[in-house]
Ligand code: SF4
């Protein structure tokens with residue numbers, strides 16, 4: 243049975259699948275970093291640009307643009323999820339995802355790279371080895387490793403064990419989360435995480451519940467608890483057209499975070515972009531994406547928020563950033 247929060251409390255040491263261990267990452271904390279992306283998230287942001295990290299089970303990416311139509315995938319599929327419909331010149335390659343078990347047979351059979359299995363099962367040893375391979379870059383740029391997702395706190399026990407192992411490797415360790423979880427889990431992590439990156443998606447609790455499926459009260463309480471424990475926290479605000487970019491939204495941010503000035507390291511403003519749109523298509527989930535043809539956000543509304551935060555004492559380039567955190571050192 244699920245608890246009221248996003249933590250998968252039944253997932254005692256359940257090992258999440260990993261969608262990517264991305265080297266040379268510049269937007270997931272200070273300096274040059276390696277980011278570990280867990281597959282699985284309790285929330286559903288309608289603008290999510292990493293939809294492959296939402297579901298816990300493996301998924302197959304299919305890129306029809308580079309498919310040669312050889313049908314090798316259908317020959318190897320054990321469940322009939324990928325199959326040929328019709329005969330001869332009229333035959334069509336079909337993919338019934340409801341029958342797909344994520345075995346990856348079609349991916350191995352595909353010679354063009356049109357198919358890719360999303361979600362690798364890796365041990366903690368394997369993750370740590372890959373994550374610290376760029377240690378030299380971390381040292382030279384004040385970077386490190388970021389545990390991200392999905393949401394790592396959906397797998398709190400695994401995240402804690404991974405954090406303990408990574409901190410023994412003597413790297414700067416950041417954790418990116420929406421903080422929609424039990425405080426018990428976050429509290430245990432304070433000792434091991436150098437920097438928390440906490441996403442706040444709106445200050446409107448009803449909107450949070452309706453559109454994102456989370457509880458803003460739990461999230462803000464966790465944020466305040468972290469600050470009380472003197473954890474280093476950067477707050478991240480995704481700004482999304484017609485969702486949280488009105489003056490009312492901005493005023494709510496400024497009122498709340500203005501009171502936390504001096505306690506939070508920074509407010510990082512993340513303007514909406516639509517780079518994830520293709521990913522939905524490749525996952526066969528295009529209908530889920532509500533921001534089709536919505537252009538990337540311009541700087542004009544973002545500047546309004548920057549100015550408002552500046553008026554209450556935040557400093558652009560120091561305690562306010564826009565976009566990534568390239569070159570910003572916080573610890
Ligand atoms: S992953 Fe396995 S079940 Fe799914 S389409 Fe490919 S071969 Fe078939």
Ligand code: SF4
Nearest residue numbers: 309310312313315352
């Ligand atoms: S094996 Fe690859 S290239 Fe051949 S039909 Fe399947 S997806 Fe297309």
